[in-house]
Amino acid sequence: xxxxxxxxxxxxxxxxxxxxxxxxxxxxxxxxxxxxxxxxxxxxxxxxxxxxxxxxxxxxxxxxxxxxxxxxxxxxxxxxxxxxxxxxxxxxxxxxxxxxxxxxxxxxxxxxxxxxxxxxxxxxxxxxxxxxxxxxxxxxxxxxxxxxxxxxxxxxxxxxxxxxxxxxxxxxxxxxxxxx
Numbered sequence: 001x002x003x004x005x006x007x008x009x010x011x012x013x014x015x016x017x018x019x020x021x022x023x024x025x026x027x028x029x030x031x032x033x034x035x036x037x038x039x040x041x042x043x044x045x046x047x048x049x050x051x052x053x054x055x056x057x058x059x060x061x062x063x064x065x066x067x068x069x070x071x072x073x074x075x076x077x078x079x080x081x082x083x084x085x086x087x088x089x090x091x092x093x094x095x096x097x098x099x100x101x102x103x104x105x106x107x108x109x110x111x112x113x114x115x116x117x118x119x120x121x122x123x124x125x126x127x128x129x130x131x132x133x134x135x136x137x138x139x140x141x142x143x144x145x146x147x148x149x150x151x152x153x154x155x156x157x158x159x160x161x162x163x164x165x166x167x168x169x170x171x172x173x174x175x176x177x178x179x180x
Contacts, residue, residue, distance in 0.1 A: 002158070003158055004020065004021075004152070004154045004155045004158055005021075006020065006021040007019065007020040007021070007155065007158060009162060011166075014090075014091075015088070015089060015090045015091075016088065016089050016162075016166055017086060017087070017088040017089075018086070018087050018088075018159065018162045018163075019084055019085070019086040019087075020084065020085050020151070020155045020158065020159060021083070021084060021155065022079075022083040022084055022085040022098060022148070022151060022155075023079075023080050023081070023083060023150070023152075033073055033076075034073055034074075034077050037069055037070050037073050040065065040069075041070060078100055079100060082100045082101075083098065083099070083100055084098075084099055084100070085097070085098050085099075085147060085148060085151070085159070086099065087159065087162075087163065089111050089166065092110065092111055092112060093108060093109075093110065093111060094108065094109045094110070094111040094114060094134075095107070095108055095109075096109075096134070096145055096147050098147060107145050107147070109134070109136055109143075109145060110136075113136040113137075114134060114135070114136060114167065115135045115136065115137045116134075116135045116137075116167070117132065117133070117134055117135070117160060117163040117164060117167065118132075118133055118135070118160075119131070119132060119133075119156065119160060120132070120133045120146070122146060122149045129149050129150045130149075130151075130153075130156060131146055131147060131148045131149040131150075131151070131156075132146070132147055132148040132151075132156060132159060132160060132163075133145070133146050134146075134147075134163075
């Protein structure tokens, strides 16, 4: 199992952590929109200021537009360039984390409930891409966790191989408490 560029994988007998870069799937759209936003913001804040005290001025309207559009656009650029996915196991607890540094989304689960991991096709409103599904069917809730939508093929395969190897290594009890 060859890690993709930027991936890390640390394991001990009782823990493991794998982290991979996670560019946003709509990265091709983010860069041109960011350039457009920079042009609008430059016009709004540098070129256009005539009378900032006039509430109906074009400057105020364009500035509000630039700020309103810019915040989610900058967040998209950050996730596209700096986004990461971390999967960890420690003390019986599993964690899937999509993040930029300390900011992000955490999904916790009982590692004992993890029955399998597989690649699935995740469908959005306008797009389809492959992702990863953790089947927690050994848990009473029979829930599934999905993550990694839009990961490059090499990165997705690496994550699948690591998770399958960790499950085979027996870091968790057998589903439903069965020994085998």
